[in-house]
Amino acid sequence: MTATFEVTVRVPAKVNLGLAVGGPRPDGYHDLATVFHAVSLYDDLTATLRDDDGVTVRVEGVQATLVPEDESNLAVRAVRLLAERMGIEAGVDLHIRKGIPVAGGMAGGSADAAAALVACDALWNLGLPRSEMLELAAELGSDVSFALLGGTAIGTGRGERLTPALARGDYHWVIALAEFGLSTPAVYGELDRLRARRVLPEPRVPDRLMKALRSGDPQALGDSLSNDLQPAACSLAPSLTDTLAVGRDYGALGGLVSGSGPTVFFLARDTEHALDLAVALTASGTARDVRRVHGPVPGARLADPHRSPDAASRRS
Ligand code: C5P
Numbered sequence: 001m002t003a004t005f006e007v008t009v010r011v012p013a014k015v016n017l018g019l020a021v022g023g024p025r026p027d028g029y030h031d032l033a034t035v036f037h038a039v040s041l042y043d044d045l046t047a048t049l050r051d052d053d054g055v056t057v058r059v060e061g062v063q064a065t066l067v068p069e070d071e072s073n074l075a076v077r078a079v080r081l082l083a084e085r086m087g088i089e090a091g092v093d094l095h096i097r098k099g100i101p102v103a104g105g106m107a108g109g110s111a112d113a114a115a116a117l118v119a120c121d122a123l124w125n126l127g128l129p130r131s132e133m134l135e136l137a138a139e140l141g142s143d144v145s146f147a148l149l150g151g152t153a154i155g156t157g158r159g160e161r162l163t164p165a166l167a168r169g170d171y172h173w174v175i176a177l178a179e180f181g182l183s184t185p186a187v188y189g190e191l192d193r194l195r196a197r198r199v200l201p202e203p204r205v206p207d208r209l210m211k212a213l214r215s216g217d218p219q220a221l222g223d224s225l226s227n228d229l230q231p232a233a234c235s236l237a238p239s240l241t242d243t244l245a246v247g248r249d250y251g252a253l254g255g256l257v258s259g260s261g262p263t264v265f266f267l268a269r270d271t272e273h274a275l276d277l278a279v280a281l282t283a284s285g286t287a288r289d290v291r292r293v294h295g296p297v298p299g300a301r302l303a304d305p306h307r308s309p310d311a312a313s314r315r316s
Contacts, residue, residue: 022200082120169213170296176265176286209221230257
């Protein structure tokens with residue numbers, strides 16, 4: 001018999017409004033102090049029940065060909081981890097529609113893993129407590145936990161330890177997607193090279209960024225965006241400085257490389273200014289694509305409650 005029941009989960013991309021990076025740790029990671037912010041650029045993941053314990057994944061959308069459709073896909077690993085921890089033999093077919101750039105510094109792979117956890121929890125009727133889901137997320141990758149939580153949150157450790165941030169306001173962002181991807185480990189490696197022999201303080205989220213978020217003042221927020229990885233991303237991809245300059249020339253309140261890049265994001269004053277910025281960035285030819293988004297938005301959520309596990313079990 002073929003599978004009948006399915007759930008769809010919508011999951012947002014993230015940007016880092018502040019990203020302070022410490023020195024390399026013995027495990028190869030870096031301690032971070034970051035402010036994650038979820039924006040309205042989404043992947044949609046549909047999980048369909050199977051009657052065996054197989055797991056498949058199919059990816060469609062922009063740059064879909066760059067995403068592996070095998071066991072190395074982070075969403076597949078999320079499904080396997082969840083089944084193993086719950087001691088169940090269950091399978092699923094995953095279908096991912098990508099709206100988040102691949103290898104763009106916006107945690108697209110992590111988002112899919114978070115979506116897979118939420119989808120399978122619902123599909124298999126597990127009712128996993130949020131704290132346990134967050135633990136599984138942290139095992140899968142540094143940014144997976146935040147994709148579950150969404151909103152605006154402070155991340156410490158390697159980014160997986162989260163505290164919701166006291167933040168006010170809804171912001172208009174313009175996202176410039178690059179023609180190329182950047183490897184996260186390569187960008188961290190370049191940062192280590194650029195900072196070799198420097199004594200590094202413990203990473204901290206700047207006070208002025210937290211103050212700006214509490215005030216809800218877009219100008220103050222624009223002035224306090226910061227990312228330690230930006231010089232490393234620009235060193236590996238110098239064209240990013242041209243993209244950043246376009247935003248500055250057109251009055252962006254702030255502009256920053258997102259995470260390890262190469263996506264660059266800008267803060268606009270309002271909807272109209274966001275449109276002006278988007279037009280200018282498109283005309284400049286420095287971006288593959290330009291999107292207007294807003295934030296904060298919630299983390300991974302069931303997109304269609306009528307197809308939730310309760311509905312599925314009523315029909316079984
Ligand atoms: O955790 P995740 O798989 O997303 O990390 C990808 C890579 O990024 C790591 O293997 C590591 O090289 C680098 N990284 C890091 N420090 C962090 C997060 C990621 O060095 N806090």
